[in-house]
Amino acid sequence: xxxxxxxxxxxxxxxxxxxxxxxxxxxxxxxxxxxxxxxxxxxxxxxxxxxxxxxxxxxxxxxxxxxxxxxxxxxxxxxxxxxxxxxxxxxxxxxxxxxxxxxxxxxxxxxxxxxxxxxxxxxxxxxxxxxxxxxxxxxxxxxxxxxxxxxxxxxxxxxxxxxxxxxxxxxxxxxxxxxxxxxxxxxxxxxxxxxxxxxxxxxxxxxxxxxxxxxxxxxxxxxxxxxxxxxxxxxxxxxxxxxxxxxxxxxxxxxxxxxxxxxxxxxxxxxxxxxxxxxxxxxxxxxxxxxxxxxxxxxxxxxxxxxxxxxxxxxxxxxxxxxxxxxxxxxxxxxxxxxxxxxxxxxxxxxxxxxxxxxxxxxxxxxxxxxxxxxxxxxxxxxxxxxxxxxxxxxxxxxxxxxxxxxxxxxxx
Numbered sequence: 001x002x003x004x005x006x007x008x009x010x011x012x013x014x015x016x017x018x019x020x021x022x023x024x025x026x027x028x029x030x031x032x033x034x035x036x037x038x039x040x041x042x043x044x045x046x047x048x049x050x051x052x053x054x055x056x057x058x059x060x061x062x063x064x065x066x067x068x069x070x071x072x073x074x075x076x077x078x079x080x081x082x083x084x085x086x087x088x089x090x091x092x093x094x095x096x097x098x099x100x101x102x103x104x105x106x107x108x109x110x111x112x113x114x115x116x117x118x119x120x121x122x123x124x125x126x127x128x129x130x131x132x133x134x135x136x137x138x139x140x141x142x143x144x145x146x147x148x149x150x151x152x153x154x155x156x157x158x159x160x161x162x163x164x165x166x167x168x169x170x171x172x173x174x175x176x177x178x179x180x181x182x183x184x185x186x187x188x189x190x191x192x193x194x195x196x197x198x199x200x201x202x203x204x205x206x207x208x209x210x211x212x213x214x215x216x217x218x219x220x221x222x223x224x225x226x227x228x229x230x231x232x233x234x235x236x237x238x239x240x241x242x243x244x245x246x247x248x249x250x251x252x253x254x255x256x257x258x259x260x261x262x263x264x265x266x267x268x269x270x271x272x273x274x275x276x277x278x279x280x281x282x283x284x285x286x287x288x289x290x291x292x293x294x295x296x297x298x299x300x301x302x303x304x305x306x307x308x309x310x311x312x313x314x315x316x317x318x319x320x321x322x323x324x325x326x327x328x329x330x331x332x333x334x335x336x337x338x339x340x341x342x343x344x345x346x347x348x349x350x351x352x353x354x355x356x357x358x359x360x361x362x363x364x365x366x367x368x369x370x371x372x373x374x375x376x377x378x379x380x381x382x383x384x385x386x387x388x389x390x391x392x393x394x395x396x397x398x399x400x401x402x403x404x405x406x407x408x409x410x411x412x413x
Contacts, residue, residue, distance in 0.1 A: 043140075063237070079239070094127070101118055169268065206265070210256050225277065227396075307384065
């Protein structure tokens with residue numbers, strides 16, 4: 001790893017096994033970056049079931065619109081992703097670029113354009129010249145292999161300092177099925193979802209509606225529970241593909257998310273999604289600390305979530321964490337401004353295992369040394385109990401450092 005790699009990067013990357021039914025390839029098209037790959041292609045040799053969740057931004061990118069239009073058909077034969085340009089806020093030029101890319105991918109794979117899915121990440125507002133990479137898709141489709149997961153994760157990086165990959169396995173009808181995933185994201189990260197792309201592939205045989213239901217069930221506690229800087233992207237794309245190849249080994253078809261045979265798979269999917277989401281937080285632009293914020297005792301789960309995000313998105317909280325300052329007053333501030341029910345004299349706050357405040361005031365046994373020791377760790381847990389209900393939520397974030405300003409001040413340079 002280079003000197004610029006996040007200090008929270010994994011010491012080693014997961015080894016992702018090939019998944020039957022999908023092949024991957026990368027290429028350098030020179031969209032923005034020099035001397036690195038910037039296009040990734042997945043090819044599904046037979047139609048794969050597909051599910052997806054996308055940004056809730058009212059200014060979505062052209063690829064997001066394209067994917068939404070195709071998703072209802074539930075079939076995928078190709079995925080094309082580029083970095084360096086988001087193809088967002090590009091008007092009719094953006095639509096023309098997606099159409100050109102989809103036509104080239106469909107021709108390369110031999111499928112309908114409705115079976116192609118696209119994603120782009122990078123600078124907003126710059127027209128994407130799809131001619132730069134559409135010409136290489138024919139070669140990519142032929143040369144794609146099953147063992148290019150790390151390479152593919154590198155190709156979709158923008159300000160990321162390391163590729164994000166994870167793998168899990170589960171049992172369906174006694175047959176082992178595999179789930180591999182990759183993600184990118186480091187800035188413009190906030191719930192619903194983030195400047196975040198993530199693609200997960202499994203060899204399980206699962207129909208698209210069941211896959212969609214499981215994805216929707218788990219996104220709230222995983223990708224929608226991370227925030228780096230409170231800013232929502234135009235391009236968020238999370239997709240899951242099921243090749244169905246495990247059916248040839250005896251794994252039956254799952255048609256419903258409620259099928260008992262799918263419980264292990266659903267749990268593995270949730271675990272994989274959380275792993276990738278936390279990797280995004282750990283690579284937050286300029287991040288030096290991972291922070292887990294848990295809110296309990298709120299009036300409702302929704303209220304707990306809003307309070308947790310108020311804390312996680314507060315620049316004052318995040319800079320205090322960067323400075324290793326156990327400033328629980330900033331937590332109180334963030335709770336109070338969230339707009340949810342709170343009673344000052346019932347509030348309790350912990351940094352790690354150290355309770356710093358209780359019953360609306362500083363804990364009588366408060367130790368500055370103990371609290372400061374917690375703040376020096378790379379991973380910090382903050383807990384807030386409101387004492388008024390049963391609502392709870394958990395959000396992952398990171399600190400806010402000078403490097404964040406430097407990275408984003410130079411982003412378009």
